[in-house]
Amino acid sequence: MTELIGWFEDIGIEDVPKVGGKNASLGEMYRELVPEGVAVPPGFAVTADAYRYFLEETGVGERIYEILEGLDTHDIAELRKRGQKIRHTITRAEFPKDLQQAIVDAYDQLSEEAGFELDVAVRSSATAEDLPESSFAGQQESYLNVQGHAALLHTCKLCYASLFTDRAISYRVDRGFDHRQVALSVGVQQMVRSDLASAGVAFSIDTESGFEDAVFINASYGLGESVVKGTVNPDEYYVFKPTLKEGFEPILEKNLGSKEFKLVYAQGGTRSTRPVPVGRHDRQRYALSDEDILIVARWVAIIEDHYTEKAGKPMPMDVEWAKDGRTGELFIVQARPETVQSQKRRDVLETYRLTGDEGPGEALVTGRAIGAKIVSGPVQLVSSIEEIEEFEEGSILVTSTTDPDWEPIMKKAAAIVTDRGGRTSHAAIVSREMGVPAIVGTIDGSQRLEDGRTVTISCAEGEEGKVYDGQLKYEVETVDLRGLERPETKIMMNVANPSEAFRLSRIPNDGVGLAREEFIINSFIGIHPLALLNFDAIEDEELKDEIAQRTVQYEDKAEFFVDRLAQGIAMIGAGFYPNDVIVRLSDFKSNEYAALLGGELFEPTENNPMLGFRGASRYYDERYKDAFALECRALKKVRDEMGLRNVKVMVPFCRTVEEGRKVQEVMAEHGLKRGENGLEIYVMCEIPSNVILAEKFAEIFDGFSIGSNDLTQLTLGVDRDSEIIAHLFDERDEAVKEMVHEVIERAHKHGRKVGICGQAPSDYPEFARFLVDEGIDSISLNPDVVLKTTLDILEAEKG
Structure with a gap:
């Protein structure tokens, strides 16, 4: 006997031929993952056999294949004409009585279990969709807010007809799927009232770079269809899976979308939704709380792990979620294999x-x-x-x-x-x-x-x-990355832009030797930290308004600085995890700080900012100490709340050993104590005093990173910004090389690591070879020369 209805609790991923990819996945999650804490709304599937029964009993099947005979899908006019004819044929046909009764009875049972007549989501589920190698994204239709027998039956026929939309016919032909071999099941699922809250999609892989350790979430207000179809610009969130599974809360990044409108229920009829504008206040806040972001991310990770174990190979997933505005509960409403990044070559x-x-x-x-x-x-x-x-x-x-x-x-x-x-x-x-x-x-x-x-x-x-x-x-x-050897000298990267971290991490590397806070502060914050700390005291109303606009989501303006800096650092830390990521504390000069919004109110005017109030001298000074505390809070958040313990800290422009001690005392006051939770603190070696007193610096720091730009400037007495004497600025000068030789020798004598993060090895291959000969532990390079320099260093190491 033909099985017409399959309940979610009775079907699983093995039932794709019976109920299609979407319904098989819903059944799999309802049966296997609801006990694991993943919430999935109940429902049932009108089976693929029911679809075939409908075609056979009504005679619609043969008519469809007659219409499709000889179609050239590149002839768009003919494609449109024939597709319309097929869809009209399907929707005019009457359901066989027993099939109609089976659908109505299942709907009534679902409503009875809920205690009221349900509004349901009615989703198409083709037997050849949601496969790992073909997404069939949006090829068949879904209908929301469907209520009552007549509306449900009509919507089921519309789903059948959507198997023959112009795009679905074209898609199957282009990918070699036989129309006769593809059948359609219809999923009927209790609606989640996200029209009163929010909804969206989530991927267990970064959709752009293919980075596999992040959950990428989109969110907007109202029904999720607006996010799926791209009719709204949603919020974006990244969560780091490895430390999430360890119990940390690693929300790496949050980007606010414009969320111009939302889809809500309209009254009556099939497909009864309507767009309404979103108010300014709601547009300027995130559609999901941090708690909800982490719940969705955990569920996505659980779903991915389940399907990976089931398939016996990595199975990145594409998931749809929704939040019910009546109860505040979150639900997973769909899950399918991701079909693009997971199929790309990684070598x-x-x-x-x-x-x-x-x-x-x-x-x-x-x-x-x-x-x-x-x-x-x-x-x-x-x-x-x-x-x-x-x-x-x-x-x-x-x-x-x-x-x-x-x-x-x-x-x-x-x-x-x-x-x-x-x-x-x-x-x-x-x-x-x-x-x-x-x-x-x-x-x-x-x-x-x-x-x-x-x-x-x-x-x-x-x-x-x-x-x-x-x-x-x-x-x-x-x-071609296959078989690329790794040199003994660690090859690290200089990374400025957090948005590039996931992509750059694909280049063979040993971590990040220099992550500059300045780029994050300039590009993602843009406001002087003291202006945020002293927001209420600012008298310039125009300036105050601009700061308020940029930080509209924050009552405590200083939290904006902490969050944005932490997110920027975390993206880099996660991208290269578990390799070391060495973050240099802010090293703006006073004139550069003054260029930040509100900076002129708090910065001195110096004749020579390059040699003035910069680097370590700021961090313990009463004029800047409170602002430095925000940097410390951001780093502590990255390491202790997000679990990115691979992030190390580097102190720039540290003129004296005593200054190094003072900086570390301030850091410890804010929870960044050297040695605690594996925290290592490095010092930039960019001043002759760092070389001359290297053995004393080695007593209080875990390692050195040579900044060749400033070390050259201060060794040769050359202003690196002066075009008049630019010809004298050369990192390959014997005096500079002697400085490099000395610090490597003295640091190694005391068991300290030495790397270089300046420009020289990126610009001059011969300088990189010199560093290898001197026994440097790591060389940090600009991303565009990492592969070339790696090959050079391999050759140098072989002699």
């Missing part, structure tokens, strides 16, 4: 970079980068689905947003630019799968880019994608 590194001598100029438009490629082409504006027949292959598709109906032209585009959507939107998922670069969430890209204008799309400059005017020159470097 080949492909790097795109712009090469023009004059630079790219100012970007016309910016947004979230999808992929890491660079392409050029003419802009083609497409405002609606009715215009897709006119799209020319090789053009840059620019539009407000895409949905699955756009798939036939997305595969023709050289690149895609959308006004709305985050990095888990439809446009982002499909472009990744096709290998097409995209920039999403530009806000107004379709208004600012003119039709026919030649532009260059760059997704190779970090998480921000940029559209430049004209056809710019670029190069592509491909490196």
Whole structure:
């Protein structure tokens, strides 16, 4: 006898042929993971056998395949005509009586268990979807807020019809799936009232870099469909899995999305939802609390571990979650294998970079980068689905947003630019799968880019994608990482931008020798710490308003500095975990601090800031001590709350041994005590006194990192900023090399490690070889020369 209904508690991942990928996964989680604490709403599946029974009993099946005979899916007009005819044929047909009764009875039973007539989500679940090698993202329809027998039955037929949307027909043909071999099950699941709260998606892998140790979460208000389809710019959160599993709370990064509107219930009918604007206050706060972010991340990690064990191989997952506004409870409403990054080769590194001598100029438009490629082409504006027949292959598709109906032209585009959507939107998922670069969430890209204008799309400059005017020159470097030896000398990296950390960590390395706080403070904070600490006392109302706007989510303005700095450090610490990440405390000069918002109120005017109030001298001075405490709090949060104990601390421009002691005393007051929880503290070796008294510095520090720029400047007495005597500034000078030789010898005599993080080994291969000959422990390089210098050092070590 044909089984028409399958309850979630009775089905699992082995039942894909019976209930499709989506329902099999829901059943698997409901049966296996609800006991583990993962919340999944109850429901049932109308089986694939029920679909086949419907086609056979009504005669619709043969009619469908007659209509599809001889179709060329690249003929968009013909594709549209035949698809419409099939869908009309399905929706006009009547359910066989026994199938209709089975669906109604199951719905009534679900409602009875809930204690009231349910509103349900009705989701299509094809037997060839949600496979690890093909996402079928959004190919079939889902319907929300469905209530009552008539609406449910009609919606089930709409799901059947969605198996033959234009994009679904095209997708199957392009990927070699036989239409006759694909059947559809319908999932009927109790609705989570996220229209009263928030919803979104989460991946157990970074969707851009393929970094496998992070959970990436998108969140927005209302029903999750707006996030999935990319019609809203959501919040973004990163959580680090390894220390999350150890009981820490490693929220690495939180980025506020604009969340312009939300989908809520409308009254009556099938597919009864409507968009409403989100108020300014809600747009300026995160859609999920930190507690909820961690709950979602833990569940995603549990789901990934379960499916990995089941498959016997790594199984990164793509999960949809929702929060019920009535009860405050979180639920997982879907889970499927991630289909892009998990399928990429990890042993080949492909790097795109712009090469023009004059630079790219100012970007016309910016947004979230999808992929890491660079392409050029003419802009083609497409405002609606009715215009897709006119799209020319090789053009840059620019539009407000895409949905699955756009798939036939997305595969023709050289690149895609959308006004709305985050990095888990439809446009982002499909472009990744096709290998097409995209920039999403530009806000107004379709208004600012003119039709026919030649532009260059760059997704190779970090998480921000940029559209430049004209056809710019670029190069592509491909490196095969298989069998690459590791030298005895540790090869580390200088990393400034936290947004690049996950991607850069793919380059073979031994950690980060220099992570500069200055970049994080400049780019992600932009406000002088003392201006935040003394916010209430600021008399300049215009300045106060600007600071308030940037820190609108924080009542205690100083917490903004702590959180943002901690998140920036944590992204780098997580990217290279468990290797060492050496974070240099802030080393702005007074004129650079003054350039921060509010900085002029608190900074002295110095004739020679390079040799003035900088580095270690600030940290214990009463004029800056309170601001330094914020840095210490950020570092303590990274190490003790997030569990990133691989983060070490480095003190810059430490002129005397006594100064080193004073700095460490202040650090200890704020919970950063050398040796506690494995904390190591290094000193920058960039002043001749650091070399001359290296043995005394070695008594209070765990290691040295040579800053070749300042060491050269102060050894040769050359202002490194002066173009007049620039020809005298040379790290390869014998006096500088003698300094390097001395500090390595003296530090090693006392069992201390010595590395270098200055520019010299990145610029001069012969200097890197000199360092190897001197027995240096590690060399930290700019990312673009790591592979080349690694090969040079391997050769040098072999003699």
